[in-house]
Amino acid sequence: MMNPQLDRFFEAVVDLCGDLYRLGWAENHAGNLSYRLSEDERRLFGEGDQRRTVTLDEPLPALAGESFLVTSAGSPFRLLVKEPRRHTGVIDMASDGGSYDIVWGLIGDRRPTSELPAHLRGHAERGVVDPENRVVLHCHPTHLVAMTHVHPLDEVAFTRALWATNSESILAIPEGIGLLPWMVCGTDTIGIESARKFREVSVVVWPYHGVLVGGRSLQAAMGMVESVDKAAETWLLSRGPEQHAIEEDQLRELAEEFDIHPPARFLSRS
Numbered sequence: 484m485m486n487p488q489l490d491r492f493f494e495a496v497v498d499l500c501g502d503l504y505r506l507g508w509a510e511n512h513a514g515n516l517s518y519r520l521s522e523d524e525r526r527l528f529g530e531g532d533q534r535r536t537v538t539l540d541e542p543l544p545a546l547a548g549e550s551f552l553v554t555s556a557g558s559p560f561r562l563l564v565k566e567p568r569r570h571t572g573v574i575d576m577a578s579d580g581g582s583y584d585i586v587w588g589l590i591g592d593r594r595p596t597s598e599l600p601a602h603l604r605g606h607a608e609r610g611v612v613d614p615e616n617r618v619v620l621h622c623h624p625t626h627l628v629a630m631t632h633v634h635p636l637d638e639v640a641f642t643r644a645l646w647a648t649n650s651e652s653i654l655a656i657p658e659g660i661g662l663l664p665w666m667v668c669g670t671d672t673i674g675i676e677s678a679r680k681f682r683e684v685s686v687v688v689w690p691y692h693g694v695l696v697g698g699r700s701l702q703a704a705m706g707m708v709e710s711v712d713k714a715a716e717t718w719l720l721s722r723g724p725e726q727h728a729i730e731e732d733q734l735r736e737l738a739e740e741f742d743i744h745p746p747a748r749f750l751s752r753s
Contacts, residue, residue, distance in 0.1 A: 486527065492524060493567050496552070500514070504564070508624050510623065513622070514554075516618070516619070517552065517603075517619045518553075519550070519616075520549075520573070525550045536583070536585075537582060542580045545611070546603060547577065547580040552571055553572055554570060555572060555588075555589050572586075573586050574595065598668065601674035605677055605678050608678040608681040609681040612682060618704040620696045620698065621695050624708055624712035626715040627693075627711055629715070629719060630719060639748060642656075642659035645718065646749070647718075647734075648718050650729065650737060653737050653745060655714075657744070657745050659745060662687075663690065683746065686707055696708055734750060
């Protein structure tokens with residue numbers, strides 16, 4: 484890209500997307516990412532070239548004037564690693580949050596990810612509870628998706644099952660997880676419902692599909708997915724006639740020792 488600062492910025496994006504692909508969590512054209520740019524980061528992309536304006540179905544005033552790096556629709560992460568300018572783009576939100584301009588990247592009339600409604604609403608809602616949130620990441624963690632096929636789709640029970648697999652699970656995901664019913668992906672509905680969950684948690688599980696995660700950095704979002712999928716893998720591997728796991732009183736001890744405050748609803752029943 485012939486801009487050393489921009490190249491360094493993209494190193495982290497490329498590394499993350501490459502890791503997701505190698506782990507099998509972004510197969511084929513699966514997986515998408517959005518990153519809220521700081522003013523300094525936005526300047527790395529220059530004035531931009533306003534090629535297209537897209538009007539949102541519903542304005543998002545909370546995102547007025549913000550800029551985002553987004554991955555494109557139908558672009559495999561394995562190719563993004565080689566051609567980031569073709570497979571990512573920068574969008575500038577309008578001053579009223581009612582539309583956005585595509586100003587950089589997305590070469591060849593590519594479009595932002597089909598999950599952009601979920602991303603933008605997620606940024607708007609997660610930003611209220613955590614103003615430092617910068618990332619929304621969607622991918623298909625294998626063990627977590629498998630767990631949705633065999634574990635009851637109850638948010639509290641699902642969270643407790645994940646917490647009970649390892650002493651550090653409650654430390655990694657102290658808010659617990661949000662769990663939606665199955666929905667058609669890429670729609671406003673799944674974006675709206677995911678954003679509602681983001682008011683309470685930074686991990687939203689889409690059954691038989693994947694996960695939507697918020698984070699303060701690329702590494703924070705990736706680390707959250709790793710933690711959740713490892714817990715799901717442990718749960719799947721430990722299923723059998725005898726079940727032993729971390730009990731509720733032990734979860735409370737962990738929370739007290741490490742000064743974390745899990746939502747009471749996740750500790751209110753066995």
